[in-house]
Amino acid sequence: xxxxxxxxxxxxxxxxxxxxxxxxxxxxxxxxxxxxxxxxxxxxxxxxxxxxxxxxxxxxxxxxxxxxxxxxxxxxxxxxxxxxxxxxxxxxxxxxxxxxxxxxxxxxxxxxxxxxxxxxxxxxxxxxxxxxxxxxxxxxxxxxxxxxxxxxxxxxxxxxxxxxxxxxxxxxxxxxxxxxxxxxxxxxxxxxxxxxxxxxxxxxxxxxxxxxxxxxxxxxxxxxxxxxxxxxxxxxxxxxxxxxxxxxxxxxxxxxxxxxxxxxxxxxxxxxxxxxxxxxxxxxxxxxxxxxxxxxxxxxxxxxxxxxxxxxxxxxxxxxxxxxxxxxxxxxx
Amino acid sequence: xxxxxxxxxxxxxxxxxxxxxxxxxxxxxxxxxxxxxxxxxxxxxxxxxxxxxxxxxxxxxxxxxxxxxxxxxxxxxxxxxxxxxxxxxxxxxxxxxxxxxxxxxxxxxxxxxxxxxxxxxxxxxxxxxxxxxxxxxxxxxxxxxxxxxxxxxxxxxxxxxxxxxxxxxxxxxxxxxxxxxxxxxxxxxxxxxxxxxxxxxxxxxxxxxxxxxxxxxxxxxxxxxxxxxxxxxxxxxxxxxxxxxxxxxxxxxxxxxxxxxxxxxxxxxxxxxxxxxxxxxxxxxxxxxxxxxxxxxxxxxxxxxxxxxxxxxxxxxxxxxxxxxxxxxxxxxxxxx
Numbered sequence: 001x002x003x004x005x006x007x008x009x010x011x012x013x014x015x016x017x018x019x020x021x022x023x024x025x026x027x028x029x030x031x032x033x034x035x036x037x038x039x040x041x042x043x044x045x046x047x048x049x050x051x052x053x054x055x056x057x058x059x060x061x062x063x064x065x066x067x068x069x070x071x072x073x074x075x076x077x078x079x080x081x082x083x084x085x086x087x088x089x090x091x092x093x094x095x096x097x098x099x100x101x102x103x104x105x106x107x108x109x110x111x112x113x114x115x116x117x118x119x120x121x122x123x124x125x126x127x128x129x130x131x132x133x134x135x136x137x138x139x140x141x142x143x144x145x146x147x148x149x150x151x152x153x154x155x156x157x158x159x160x161x162x163x164x165x166x167x168x169x170x171x172x173x174x175x176x177x178x179x180x181x182x183x184x185x186x187x188x189x190x191x192x193x194x195x196x197x198x199x200x201x202x203x204x205x206x207x208x209x210x211x212x213x214x215x216x217x218x219x220x221x222x223x224x225x226x227x228x229x230x231x232x233x234x235x236x237x238x239x240x241x242x243x244x245x246x247x248x249x250x251x252x253x254x255x256x257x258x259x260x261x262x263x264x265x266x267x268x269x270x271x272x273x274x275x276x277x278x279x280x281x282x283x284x285x286x287x288x289x290x291x292x293x294x295x296x297x298x299x300x301x302x303x304x305x306x307x308x309x310x311x312x313x314x315x316x317x318x319x320x321x322x323x324x325x326x327x328x329x330x331x332x333x
Numbered sequence: 334x335x336x337x338x339x340x341x342x343x344x345x346x347x348x349x350x351x352x353x354x355x356x357x358x359x360x361x362x363x364x365x366x367x368x369x370x371x372x373x374x375x376x377x378x379x380x381x382x383x384x385x386x387x388x389x390x391x392x393x394x395x396x397x398x399x400x401x402x403x404x405x406x407x408x409x410x411x412x413x414x415x416x417x418x419x420x421x422x423x424x425x426x427x428x429x430x431x432x433x434x435x436x437x438x439x440x441x442x443x444x445x446x447x448x449x450x451x452x453x454x455x456x457x458x459x460x461x462x463x464x465x466x467x468x469x470x471x472x473x474x475x476x477x478x479x480x481x482x483x484x485x486x487x488x489x490x491x492x493x494x495x496x497x498x499x500x501x502x503x504x505x506x507x508x509x510x511x512x513x514x515x516x517x518x519x520x521x522x523x524x525x526x527x528x529x530x531x532x533x534x535x536x537x538x539x540x541x542x543x544x545x546x547x548x549x550x551x552x553x554x555x556x557x558x559x560x561x562x563x564x565x566x567x568x569x570x571x572x573x574x575x576x577x578x579x580x581x582x583x584x585x586x587x588x589x590x591x592x593x594x595x596x597x598x599x600x601x602x603x604x605x606x607x608x609x610x611x612x613x614x615x616x617x618x619x620x621x622x623x624x625x626x627x628x629x630x631x632x633x634x635x636x637x638x639x640x641x642x643x644x645x646x647x648x649x650x651x652x653x654x655x656x657x658x659x660x661x662x663x664x665x666x667x668x669x670x
Contacts, residue, residue, distance in 0.1 A: 034465065060465055066495055071454035071488035078458025078472075081443060084465065086458075101448050101485070106455065112650050113430040114444055148650050148657075172652035201656045248656035 008193035016184035018158040018191065019049045019123070022165040023087065027057050030085060033169060034061045036072050037089030037124075046091050047125055047184055069098035076120045077107050085169055090124035093178055094138045107174040108149030117172045123165065125181035127219050127269060128301075128317055132181075133308040139218070139270040139301075144176050145246040146279075151175040151200050152246040156221035158189045160244060163198030171200060180219040187222070203250035205257065209237035212263035212330050215254055215280055217243040220267045220318065227323045236331045238265075246276055254280060255288050262293040263330045267318060272300040294333035299326050336544050340386075341611050344543055346620055347382045348599050351402035353624050354411050357632055358418055362578055366636070368420040369431050370577035374401040376541075377507055379598035380568040381475075382406055383546030384503040387554045388473055393441045393459050395452040395474040396433055399505070399572070403475065404433050408440035411628055415635035428641035429649075449480035453489025457498045457563075464498070471557050475503045478518040479510030481527060490563060494531045499557035501550065501564045505540065507572040512584045525567040533563045540568030541598040544605070571596070 013021065027033045035050060041064040044051030054062040065072050069090065076086035090096050096103065103122065111117045128137035145152045153168055153175060155161040161179065168175035206221060207228050214224045221242045228238040239257050243250065258264045264284055266277035277298040284296055299318045307313055336344070351374055362371045374381050381402030385394055388407070396403040404414065409425075416424035417435055425435035426444075434444045443459070445452040456472035463470035480486055481504060493500050504524040508515055521527060528535035534556055538549040546568055553564040571593035575582035582590075606612040612620070647661040648654065 063496075066488075066491055068454075068488035068492050070451075070485050071457070071492040074451060074454025074485070074489060075458030075461060075492060078455040078460075079462035079465075080458075081438070081455075082459045082462035082466070084462045102451060102454075105448055106446050106451055109446075111652070113426055113434065114436040115427070115649075116436055116438065117652055151651070200653075248654070249660070250656070251660070 009191045011190065012188040013158050013191050014185050015158045015161045015179070015187040016047055016049050018162040019165060019179060020051060020053070021191070022162040023050065023053060024056065026166055026169045027053065027061065032083060033085045033087060034063065034079065035087050035089065036063045036065055036076055038065055038067055038091050040064060040089050045089060047181065050089065069095050070102055073099040073102035073120070073122060074106065077102065077110070077118050080118050080120045081116060085119055087121045087123060087169060090122060092136045093124045093126035093140055094135050096122065096124075096140055096176070100143070103144065103150070103174070103176070104147045108147050110149075111173060112149060118174050119172050121165070121168045121175045121177055123168075123177035123179060125184065126178040127180040127182055128306050128313060129182040129219065131308065131310050131313060134305045137306040137313075139268070141176075141178050141246055142270050142275050145276060149174065150247060153177045153200055153244065154217045154246055155179065155244060156183065156187070156218055156242050158187050159191055159196065160198055162191060163196045164200065164244065166195065166197040167200050170197070175200065178218070182219045198244070201245045201248045201250055203241050203243045203245070203253035205239060205253065206242045207238070207240040209239035209261065211237045211261055212265060212327060213239045213241060213257040213261045214265045214267055214327070215241045215243065216267040217246065217276075218269060220269055223318065223320060223323060224267055226320055227327060230320070230324055231327055231331070236327065238327060243276070249279070249283070251283050251287070255284070258284055258288045259291045262291050263333065264292070264296045265299065265326055265330055266296065267299045267323060269301055269318060271303045272298060273303050275300055294330050297326050297330055299323050336547050338611050341544070341606065344382060344386060344547065345602060345606060345612055345617065346624070347386070347402060347406050348378050348543065348602060349620060350405055350411070350624050351378045351382060352599060353621070353628060354405070354414060355401060357415070357628050359578065361415075361418065361632070367418045370579060371418070372398045372432065372577050373572070373574040374399055376573035376593060376597065377505060377570045378402045379543035379546055379602070380503065380505050380540040380570045383543045384473065384475070384501070384550040384566065384568065386547050387550030388471065389554075391441060391468065392470055392554075393443065393456060393472040395443045395445050395456050395472070397445050397449070397452065397475050397477070397480070398433055399477075400433065400475050404442065407442045409437060409442060411631040412634050413437070415631055416638050419635055419638070420641070421635060421638035422641040423638050445474070448485070450476065450483030450485030450489065453486050453500070453502060454492055457489055457493040457496070457500050460498050460500060461496060469558055470499070471554050472500045473503060473554070474500070475505055477505045477507055477510055478515050478524060479513070481524050482518055490531045490533060490565070493563040494533045497560060497562040499560070499562075501553045501557055501566060503550070504565055504567040506567055506569050509572050509576070509585065511576040511580075523567060525565055528565040533565060534561065535565040535567065537567045537569065540570030541596050541601060543598060543602050570598075
């Protein structure tokens with residue numbers, strides 16, 4: 001649990017500790033940053049993302065709230081309009097549904113309507129894979145990534161979790177920061193030296209390849225890298241693009257890759273219909289049609305609620321074999 | 334908590350300005366010069382003006398759509414309002430939102446949104462920030478019966494109570510939420526009853542008696558400022574027009590309306606001003622003439638204001654929006670080229 005001092009860590013830091021480090025570093029740097037959420041103070045957060053911060057920064061800055069998701073976001077909006085930089089924890093990102101009105105109607109539209117920005121961050125765990133059932137496993141990014149005025153950030157590594165959260169807190173407008181709970185303790189790495197902030201809106205190529213492009217984000221990134229390693233043994237070189245931010249979309253990085261490989265496979269854990277893949281597919285069709293050698297394929301979760309039983313959940317989630325099959329189909333064109 | 338002679342004169346001017354400005358808006362509405370609906374304050378002016386009048390310099394107000402009087406008390410000018418209702422380019426919201434949905438942060442005036450109840454937690458967050466920054470600010474917002482039915486209201490009051498935040502929620506009991514009568518909106522005997530469930534203070538006042546409203550609101554504001562937490566102030570008044578001008582209010586009882594017209598808050602205050610000698614009929618006539626002159630100029634100025642011009646890049650959604658500007662511009666005519 002070290003790494004509270006800015007700079008390169010001497011050992012690997014987990015994704016959830018990277019979140020905690022980013023919060024601590026930003027609160028140290030900027031007295032305007034406050035935290036609001038359920039069980040974030042004394043308990044340190046359901047996933048311990050805020051552990052120790054109450055002791056360091058006090059109850060004026062780390063505020064345990066009642067179970068009032070709508071009011072927590074509302075209070076953050078109000079506090080931001082008076083000069084603070086509130087960071088709200090959604091105990092599970094599924095619960096952001098309770099604050100949908102505040103997020104999409106109040107926060108997202110405020111700068112456009114009034115000229116005053118609402119610099120708030122709403123962060124918390126999303127995603128499936130830990131057998132948490134229909135209300136603690138969702139990937140709700142699709143609801144928000146089509147709301148003008150928001151930014152939607154989906155880090156896949158510990159360094160990005162720290163760096164993008166810092167950028168989110170420094171942003172002048174509302175940012176939804178969807179952590180993936182499956183990565184909390186699985187993703188770990190030595191954090192880079194210095195401030196480490198990572199700009200919002202920039203995708204990154206995680207693996208280069210010439211034969212096809214897998215565009216993905218969040219916990220699907222390690223799956224895509226596993227698939228790419230398997231494909232390499234079959235002589236297929238897959239490029240993996242980690243979007244990192246869904247809104248605004250870094251379409252240049254996606255298009256550049258697709259123009260190189262001429263084949264695109266869009267992978268996400270969110271449900272299929274009107275997921276991020278649909279928007280990327282449309283963008284590729286509009287702007288890279290002449291470069292394509294194959295249909296654009298999607299590998300996604302099916303359009304169902306997320307089941308509780310481990311076996312049912314495993315079947316629900318995009319898996320390695322499905323991904324490999326789709327990639328081989330693309331490679332064969 | 335005595336309302337001084339000078340303050341009574343100021344109150345009268347605010348009440349009359351509210352009514353006369355609204356009459357100008359009715360005229361603009363009928364000429365087709367307004368954008369959208371006209372939500373009248375008629376009959377509720379004493380509540381709108383009186384409660385906001387209790388706030389002090391540096392305090393914060395989030396009025397809802399019917400609180401023209403409160404908006405004026407807080408320092409919005411008639412020309413601001415007229416440009417808003419005609420969605421002009423130089424209106425505070427620059428044509429991007431209308432009516433009372435605008436912010437003048439230097440005057441402590443912030444915008445609600447259409448979704449009722451949301452302003453409660455937002456104003457709570459504002460004073461939470463001010464408290465953290467060392468300011469003893471009080472925040473006020475208004476809500477009708479309909480607004481107190483929302484989850485947002487209950488969550489907001491609960492949060493503010495737990496945090497002992499200095500907010501005053503003015504509950505404008507005005508008998509109807511759009512067409513729905515109060516007994517179909519709320520099973521409790523009074524809106525103020527809702528305070529007990531959250532451990533907050535409340536009071537009920539005659540919302541058509543402007544001096545009573547000011548005095549009750551001052552007590553509520555002091556209570557909040559002293560650190561006792563939120564205060565719900567229920568003002569019993571009556572919405573004399575429909576939800577908006579398009580609504581013929583066929584659902585109301587004519588006798589009820591006639592009774593409340595007799596209880597008009599401005600006529601009532603005028604009787605007090607006569608009896609107390611604070612402002613006689615001739616002096617009131619002078620106030621009216623002065624307001625009429627001001628409004629003639631304001632209407633002319635707002636009518637002459639330009640309409641907003643569409644921006645091919647649709648900017649202004651976020652501070653850092655270069656990445657999205659390009660995508661947005663593609664939706665403009667011929668964008669894909």
